Amino acid sequence: xxxxxxxxxxxxxxxxxxxxxxxxxxxxxxxxxxxxxxxxxxxxxxxxxxxxxxxxxxxxxxxxxxxxxxxxxxxxxxxxxxxxxxxxxxxxxxxxxxxxxxxxxxxxxxxxxxxxxxxxxxxxxxxxxxxxxxxxxxxxxxxxxxxxxxxxxxxxxxxxxxxxxxxxxxxxxxxxxxxxxxxxxxxxxxxxxxxxxxxxxxxxxxxxxxxxxxxxxxxxxxxxxxxxxxxxxxxxxxxxxxxxxxxxxxxxxxxxxxxxxxxxxxxxxxxxxxxxxxxxxxxxxxxxxxxxxxxxxxxxxxxxxxxxxxxxxxxxxxxxxxxxxxxxxxxxxxxxxxxx
Numbered sequence: 001x002x003x004x005x006x007x008x009x010x011x012x013x014x015x016x017x018x019x020x021x022x023x024x025x026x027x028x029x030x031x032x033x034x035x036x037x038x039x040x041x042x043x044x045x046x047x048x049x050x051x052x053x054x055x056x057x058x059x060x061x062x063x064x065x066x067x068x069x070x071x072x073x074x075x076x077x078x079x080x081x082x083x084x085x086x087x088x089x090x091x092x093x094x095x096x097x098x099x100x101x102x103x104x105x106x107x108x109x110x111x112x113x114x115x116x117x118x119x120x121x122x123x124x125x126x127x128x129x130x131x132x133x134x135x136x137x138x139x140x141x142x143x144x145x146x147x148x149x150x151x152x153x154x155x156x157x158x159x160x161x162x163x164x165x166x167x168x169x170x171x172x173x174x175x176x177x178x179x180x181x182x183x184x185x186x187x188x189x190x191x192x193x194x195x196x197x198x199x200x201x202x203x204x205x206x207x208x209x210x211x212x213x214x215x216x217x218x219x220x221x222x223x224x225x226x227x228x229x230x231x232x233x234x235x236x237x238x239x240x241x242x243x244x245x246x247x248x249x250x251x252x253x254x255x256x257x258x259x260x261x262x263x264x265x266x267x268x269x270x271x272x273x274x275x276x277x278x279x280x281x282x283x284x285x286x287x288x289x290x291x292x293x294x295x296x297x298x299x300x301x302x303x304x305x306x307x308x309x310x311x312x313x314x315x316x317x318x319x320x321x322x323x324x325x326x327x328x329x330x331x332x333x334x335x336x337x338x339x340x
Contacts, residue, residue, distance in 0.1 A: 023094040028182050032199055034087035035174055042080025043206055049073065078166045084174025084203070091178065096306060103306055107177050110244035117238060121247045124234065125255035128282050129262060136275045147261040160257045169253035175200050176235050177245040181304055189236065189297045197232035201225045223276040230283035231255075233298070237290040240299035 023030055063071050079086075092100040148156065163169055175196055183192035201224065208221050235248040294300055 020094055023091060027091050027095055028179065028186075031087050031091045031174070031178055031182075034090060035083040036203060037083075038086055039080050039083030039203060040206060042076055042083070045076060046073075046080065081167060082170060084179075085170050088174040088178035092306070100306060104173070104177055104245075107243060107245045107304070108173055108249075109246060110242070111246055113242040113244050113247060117242050117244075117247050118250070120238065121250040122254050124286060125251055125258060128279065128286070129255065129258040131282050132275055132279045133262060135278050145262070151261065156257070156261070159260050160253055163256040163260075164249060164253035167253075168256045169249035171200075172235060172245050172248040172252055175232075176239050176248050180236055180239060181306060184236075184240075184303055185305075189240070189303070193232050193236045194229065196236075197225075197229040200232065201228045204228075220276055223280065226280050227276075227283055230280060230287050233287045233290065234283070237287075237294065237298040240297065240303060241294070241301065243304040 088104065089101060092104045096103065179196050179199070180192060183195055186192070204224070205221065208224070235251065238247050238251065239245065290298055297303060
């Protein structure tokens with residue numbers, strides 16, 4: 001006859017915890033809550049530091065003056081931006097265990113994709129950026145300055161790596177590797193991508209509106225939304241065809257790297273930047289081509305899955321096997337009677 005300890009072991013080994021049940025039922029919502037809490041919380045602390053010590057002071061100077069806590073500032077800055085990445089791994093781990101974590105890592109490091117997707121990852125951001133720059137200069141009289149010729153290849157690679165891992169590229173682990181994948185399992189690809197774009201735009205908003213150091217990011221938030229939607233569809237197109245988070249991340253890092261070294265002044269029409277209109281137009285032309293090529297799912301293949309189908313079916317078929325309160329008590333009573 002199993003004793004009480006055996007019953008407890010049976011319950012803990014086979015019964016999904018309340019947290020796991022909650023994560024499984026509201027995984028997308030929980031992903032966004034964790035991502036926003038990590039990032040916005042980190043940004044609030046950074047804003048406090050900037051407001052307290054002045055934007056002209058860097059963390060090295062402050063450490064030298066005795067503010068030793070500032071040695072952790074770079075890690076805080078990176079950790080804040082890693083909100084979507086950390087949230088994705090947390091939710092994957094709770095919902096799908098080690099197999100889910102391995103499945104996500106496999107997508108992150110999936111480099112075995114067809115060569116044309118690498119060309120797209122590096123070429124399309126270049127086309128969008130430089131197409132906008134030169135159209136603005138040739139037809140609208142704007143100016144364009146590029147620092148690529150004045151810096152070393154090593155410096156460019158260092159900036160690119162910084163954009164890929166500590167900065168923007170790693171966001172795609174959360175936005176594409178989790179949010180897009182889960183959303184398009186519950187709804188068509190187009191609304192799933194629109195939701196992903198809207199939530200990503202909201203996640204970025206403090207950089208534009210709220211913080212002491214937000215000025216560097218500009219103020220054209222509505223153009224940013226329009227362009228962010230276009231980028232979201234391009235990322236979805238790449239991901240759905242490659243089942244790789246790495247390729248969208250390379251796209252993201254390339255885009256940001258070009259923006260670091262190439263600067264232009266856009267001609268304006270009233271309060272509207274013509275350059276930003278060209279920016280969005282080129283991006284949406286690429287999205288249009290993607291839909292023409294691959295249809296409404298942005299792929300001719302089956303949509304990517306989180307983990308192998310067999311494992312997912314096993315998880316979905318799990319049932320709570322713990323005895324009810326009455327069954328547990330009656331079992332204890334029966335056990336005590338047998339001992340007597």
